[in-house]
Amino acid sequence: MRVFNCDHCGHLVFFDSVQCLHCGSTLAFVPELLAMAALAPAPQDGPDLWRRMGERGSADYSGRLYRMCGNHTAYDACNFAVPANDFSPLCAxxxxxxxxxxxxxxxxxxxxxxxxxxxxxxxxxxxxxxxxxxxxxxxxxxxxxxxxxxxxxxxxxxxxxxxxxxxxxxxxxxxxxxxxxxxxxxxxLIGHLRHESGHFYWDQLVRDGHCLEAFRSLFGDERQDYASALSAHYGKGNDLGDWRQHHVSSYAASHPWEDWAETWAHYLHMVDLLETAASYQTSVTVPDPNAAQRYQVTDPFANPRPSFDDMVRQWVPLTLMLNSLNRSLGQNDAYPFALSSGAMGKLRFVHDLVQAPAG
Known part of the structure; x- marks a missing residue:
């Protein structure tokens, strides 16, 4: 998740911000623009409408008017904006x-x-x-x-x-x-949602994307009995075998569907963390008495987008630094995984599949 800047004063703001602490502007995230926007009340255009502010407080007369999501109004539970002409009181x-x-x-x-x-x-x-x-x-x-x-x-x-x-x-x-x-x-919570979204997109991208055979050659045959596979997995207790050679987690070894969902979630972890680090212009130097290696983190959504190999080269030292920072604060590792070449091959499959429609 990248960080943002208030488009009224330029101060640093975040994805869940509702007000700029520097200039006091009301903020909302605009999904169709994937951007945070400073908004000014626009009662002349209609009740509960807001217009995006321009630089130094000038109004944006592009015609874009917004309402706050109904869940913001009723429960203070959302900071997404809704286009004024949208049929739904709720955001996307x-x-x-x-x-x-x-x-x-x-x-x-x-x-x-x-x-x-x-x-x-x-x-x-x-x-x-x-x-x-x-x-x-x-x-x-x-x-x-x-x-x-x-x-x-x-x-x-x-x-x-x-x-x-x-x-x-x-x-x-x-x-x-x-x-x-x-x-x-x-x-x-985000791990749960990323994992379960993987099941949804398996239907969309694998089952309906005509790449089942490629999936089965890497993850296994998803037609094996799911309930029996999970029962066998949980019945093993601590004796889960050498799952680390081919899977991102022990749960991924239970069934090809779960292998895909766990791998999908890990890919979203990677993309989100790399984007966050890149927005802070992070570079990581891995100490070595002979030849220290320095890695500049690249935005995974840059144009052109970095290759999967480049993402992995940046990901590994970034997670090492992240875990070291956590340990300095007496916390457990934020990313408690060590990915094998087998797991990396499955992550590459997800990357190639996701990047295909983007390309």
């Missing part, structure tokens, strides 16, 4: 959420806000990759549900284009408990 991200938990429960309201924030981050990365919004193709639908006494357990997953997430995952304690119980080194 929020309208994908079709089912919500009971928001009269304060805990659920807080959980939902956190999940929507992670979903907007996913929306941004997919949009940068040219995958979201998808012209002529429906995007994923989201259902955020809570467990209730006597009801069925809500499982996080994907089915038929719908991504379901148990809102309990927004509770740090609950998520940590599940991470330990399942033996996972990494479990976050």
């Amino acid at each position: 991200s929020c309208r994908q959420t079709r089912v919500l938990p009971d928001l009269s429960e304060p805990a659920n309201l807080g959980r939902w806000k956190q999940i929507e924030s992670a979903k907007r981050q996913l929306f941004y990365t997919l949009a940068r990759l040219g995958l979201e919004p998808a012209p002529g193709r429906a995007g994923p639908v989201f259902e955020f549900l809570a467990d209730w006494p006597g009801g069925p357990t809500i499982l996080t997953g994907h089915h038929g284009g719908t991504i379901t997430l148990n809102v309990a995952e927004a509770d740090d304690g609950e998520r940590a408990q599940r991470r330990v119980a399942l033996g996972e080194p990494y479990r976050t």
Whole structure:
């Protein structure tokens, strides 16, 4: 995720900012422009309308008028803008959420806000990759549900284009408990959403993209029984075999579908982190008494886009530095993975598949 600048005063702002702390301008993210915008009230054009401000406070008379997302107005839960002539009161991200938990429960309201924030981050990365919004193709639908006494357990997953997430995952304690119980080194809201979006885009890009045979030669045959494969995976306990030679995680070894989804999530991790580092013009020098190596991080969305090999050359030292910084603060590794050549080959497959429509 890149950082942004207020287009009124130029001060540094962030993807989730709602006000510039330097000039006080109201900020909103404009999805169709993939940019943060400083907005000025435009009551002369209609109630609750805003116009984008130009440099040094001059109005932008391009005709672009916006409303704030309905979830911002009602719940202070979104910072995306909606074009004034859009039919929906919700922004491009929020309208994908079709089912919500009971928001009269304060805990659920807080959980939902956190999940929507992670979903907007996913929306941004997919949009940068040219995958979201998808012209002529429906995007994923989201259902955020809570467990209730006597009801069925809500499982996080994907089915038929719908991504379901148990809102309990927004509770740090609950998520940590599940991470330990399942033996996972990494479990976050954005990680969940990236993984489940992988299942959605497997249908779009692999199944319907006429590259099933290439997928099967690398990931395996997805037609093997899914329920049995997962049952066998969880029945192994700590004896998961040498999965590191070919997979990005132990869960990826359970079934080809999960291998793809875990690899897809890792590719989104890579793209997002590289973009963030590049926006800060980061260079990393790996210490070596004989010949230190320096790497300048390149924006993965630069024109021309860097090759996959260039991205990996920058990714490895960047994650080493990131983990070292975390350890300096007494935190666990932010990226607790070491990717093998087998896993890298699968990441390259995802990269080539994603870059094809972009090209």
